[in-house]
Amino acid sequence: MKVIIFSGFLGCGKTTLILSLAERLIAGGSRKVIILENEIGEAGIDDKVLAGRGYTVKTLLSGCICCSLRTELVQAIRNLDEEFSPDYVIFEPTGVAYPDRIAESVREYGKCVESVDIFTVVDARRWEKIHKGLKALAEGQLRHADFIMINKCDTVDKAEVEKVDLEIAQINGTAKRAKISALNGLPRDFWEGAVKL
């Protein structure tokens, strides 16, 4: 299976983008996609947003995956492989998780895993505020990303988007970057460039 870890601060649009990616992956009906959620808070909300659309949604217990639940994550991936043999597992950790630590665990212990990619989403409107107040987290979520999506570009002016893009490039100059507005819709072939379909 191929694992895609969707990283990014709280409220940046990960769930909306996961919906879009999952729809694209199952189009045509031949691929099995599992979405694995690790959400802050006892009242699971993201899994309900994602459920009932032709793919399976599983939830890990409340708690942060990159520290206390790594063993549970690896076991969950093994169980998913045995039960579903999915083509893709899209994993959404909490908005305060560091994706590289998760990827490391998955690569090290997930024998059924063919590849692990980190997709990081950034909120263009809140980048400045979050980067200022939570610098280590903001940069840690970007540093090891393979694909970075600067989201909510419709909510700020062009100059601000360019500024955010430049700052992100200084943190991670090798990841592919895209400027988007997930709520307004993505270009038809958006995921083709990001995911090896």
Add this chain to the structure above:
Amino acid sequence: MTEEHSHEGCHHKHEHEFESGTEPAVYSFQSTYSANSPYGETGKSLKEKYLRLFTELNDFAEHNNLLVGHIKTILEAGGERLWLTTTGDEINQFTTVEWDAMRIEDYKLYITVIVFGIEEKELRDAVMLRFNHIILGE
């Protein structure tokens, strides 16, 4: 609205070494509510109450110089659904087709409030003060 639940708010303890004073406070609960009125309440009316709750929570955060991580909720009733989400200013709202017009007697509520710069008890108190006033009419 009368409530039929016991609050068991989530205490999220994060083991990372966050930048000092920046671990989020999390208050999250789920429960079922019933309308006091025998005729129920419209989905639209309920939506307006929750929009007001979200607005007041955003105002509370701004007034106290706090960073809203995420405030989100799903309400479910009769196969229909309302989803609200905010990160401190705009509130995004999504409903299924029949939500606004339907008359609701009972609904399931799932809500999570994540804010930086405040203790969990203070957050819980701030949320419940507004929730009890706006949603429950107490």
